[in-house]
Amino acid sequence: MYQIEYSKQSIRVLRRMPTNTAMLIRSRIETVAQDPFAAPGVKKLVGRDGYRLRVGDWRVLYFLDGQRLRVLVTEIGPRGGIYQ
Structure with a gap:
């Protein structure tokens, strides 16, 4: 499992986001940490x-550090402006 x-x-x-949305995003990131290449919504x-994780209208951008087994979450934002 990745950290x-x-x-x-x-x-x-x-x-700053609503609690239920933040909890959903965190749970999806934990799914990625368990198996980064088989998690749904990852491209x-x-x-x-890096990679992106789709959680509804939100996107999570992250990097994988395979040597240290880490998922480095760099950006979280709405779909429209996250890629700029």
């Missing part, structure tokens, strides 16, 4: 490193 690490920006976004990003 989960959050960036300061992603923690800030999780704290490799095109044009840059």
